Amino acid sequence: MNPSVITDNLIYFLVGPWPQGPLGGAALTVILTVLSAALSGVLGLVFGVLLSVLRGPWLAVLRLGLGLFRAIPVLMLIFWIYFLAPIAFGLDVPGVGSVVAALSLIGGAYLAHTVHAGIEALPRGQWAAASALGLSRRQTLWLVVAPQVLPRMAPSVVNQWIALTKDTSLAYVIGVAELSFVATQVSNRVMVYPAEIYLFVAVLYFILCAGFELAAGRLARRYRSLPA
Amino acid sequence: MFDGFLAPRYIGWMIDGLGVTLGLSALASVIALVLGFVLCVLRLSPSRPVAGLAAAWLSAFRNTPLLVQLFFWYFGVSALLPDSLMAWLNAPHRIGVEAFGAPWPPFEMLAGLLGLSLYSAAFMAEEFRAGIYSVAPGQTAAGRALGMTSTQIWISIILPQAVRIARAPLAGQVMNVVKNSSLTMAIGLAELSYAARQVETETFQAFQAFGLATLFYIGAVALIGGFSQLAWGRSSPPTGAAR
Numbered sequence: 001m002n003p004s005v006i007t008d009n010l011i012y013f014l015v016g017p018w019p020q021g022p023l024g025g026a027a028l029t030v031i032l033t034v035l036s037a038a039l040s041g042v043l044g045l046v047f048g049v050l051l052s053v054l055r056g057p058w059l060a061v062l063r064l065g066l067g068l069f070r071a072i073p074v075l076m077l078i079f080w081i082y083f084l085a086p087i088a089f090g091l092d093v094p095g096v097g098s099v100v101a102a103l104s105l106i107g108g109a110y111l112a113h114t115v116h117a118g119i120e121a122l123p124r125g126q127w128a129a130a131s132a133l134g135l136s137r138r139q140t141l142w143l144v145v146a147p148q149v150l151p152r153m154a155p156s157v158v159n160q161w162i163a164l165t166k167d168t169s170l171a172y173v174i175g176v177a178e179l180s181f182v183a184t185q186v187s188n189r190v191m192v193y194p195a196e197i198y199l200f201v202a203v204l205y206f207i208l209c210a211g212f213e214l215a216a217g218r219l220a221r222r223y224r225s226l227p228a
Numbered sequence: 229m230f231d232g233f234l235a236p237r238y239i240g241w242m243i244d245g246l247g248v249t250l251g252l253s254a255l256a257s258v259i260a261l262v263l264g265f266v267l268c269v270l271r272l273s274p275s276r277p278v279a280g281l282a283a284a285w286l287s288a289f290r291n292t293p294l295l296v297q298l299f300f301w302y303f304g305v306s307a308l309l310p311d312s313l314m315a316w317l318n319a320p321h322r323i324g325v326e327a328f329g330a331p332w333p334p335f336e337m338l339a340g341l342l343g344l345s346l347y348s349a350a351f352m353a354e355e356f357r358a359g360i361y362s363v364a365p366g367q368t369a370a371g372r373a374l375g376m377t378s379t380q381i382w383i384s385i386i387l388p389q390a391v392r393i394a395r396a397p398l399a400g401q402v403m404n405v406v407k408n409s410s411l412t413m414a415i416g417l418a419e420l421s422y423a424a425r426q427v428e429t430e431t432f433q434a435f436q437a438f439g440l441a442t443l444f445y446i447g448a449v450a451l452i453g454g455f456s457q458l459a460w461g462r463s464s465p466p467t468g469a470a471r
Contacts (some may be wrong), residue, residue: 071446073410083434162291162470163471170295180293194304195308209292
């Protein structure tokens with residue numbers, strides 16, 4: 001074990017070539033995670049509510065679409081967006097944008113079912129009761145359903161964040177300079193001690209993910225004690 | 229962009245890649261199922277050090293990216309192992325009897341299989357554990373009241389129910405193995421995603437190459453889902469499976 005390869009390159013692992021160049025390394029990993037967590041949260045909410053309110057052919061189309069996003073590897077979706085968006089739509093999507101788009105779509109597809117399951121778990125009588133009180137469907141959703149469903153979803157949302165954090169490493173394949181990419185750069189440059197480098201990088205990811213895992217466990221315990 | 233379909237030669241590459249993906253996924257799934265069960269048993273051990281070590285192992289493998297784990301096994305381990313062993317691993321050997329004539333796998337295949345199996349085993353262990361936890365604790369008490377030993381309680385009461393509960397989530401994890409096997413392209417294993425990227429580079433027919441690979445992946449995942457549904461009557465494996 002040789003720790004100097006880590007200490008010599010520590011700043012590069014954490015922020016990449018910044019401030020001389022663009023921000024990279026662990027900082028970019030965190031940014032990718034936060035952006036895709038926020039976007040996948042919005043998509044998950046919208047698609048989850050739609051799963052609960054749509055009927056007939058539109059519901060079938062939505063289910064098929066969400067199923068496709070959950071059936072393909074994240075890597076394939078990144079390739080689709082990165083290599084095909086320029087050809088198909090004339091859009092030149094930068095690497096960071098491709099990764100955030102792919103992770104948000106896949107994360108959103110998983111979250112949609114969490115949101116949908118949360119909504120379905122509420123007794124149907126609550127919708128009837130709200131309607132008897134003169135609330136519209138939209139009001140019921142926001143004032144009655146959301147406050148009960150959202151806190152209970154918290155643990156599985158946090159688990160999605162863990163998956164997202166790990167999936168940001170796939171940005172490596174299209175050359176986005178996040179933590180994994182920076183690690184291979186350092187490894188290729190020094191040519192020795194790859195085990196030390198990848199172990200250290202794994203520890204950095206572990207700190208991010210295990211933090212979320214602790215949070216998920218706490219939230220799960222807190223909401224388990226709530227009355228159903 | 230849509231100028232005709234891929235030449236037969238390239239379709240051949242893609243089918244070869246699919247074969248590697250399926251073979252790798254099948255082997256890794258079997259290893260991960262067995263290892264995952266063992267890890268789950270260790271995790272539930274009454275001995276605190278054993279249970280604690282197993283918990284730390286599971287947490288380490290679940291909370292780091294598969295890509296980094298693959299880099300560690302492929303680049304890291306090859307630097308740590310003695311040169312003589314690496315030379316032996318890289319040299320071709322005949323495995324098994326002549327009749328099978330299976331070629332010696334390249335090192336990226338060994339590293340990929342090891343990485344994918346260990347990563348997936350940690351998730352399978354948690355699915356087994358969830359299955360065991362969902363068997364009501366009163367049943368253990370009932371078994372004890374009937375004078376059963378704890379081995380008997382495990383074998384005839386808890387495990388049969390736990391496996392029945394865990395099998396659909398486990399099928400979901402097998403789907404994840406197929407999808408995750410795509411990451412082994414980063415260590416140069418010529419599986420489906422690698423083949424798609426190669427074909428795209430050679431032909432510039434990105435749409436056809438990624439389209440065909442996507443169809444293959446969807447087909448493989450749908451087959452697993454269909455099997456799960458037919459065999460166990462579940463509509464589909466659960467959607468929120470950790471990955």
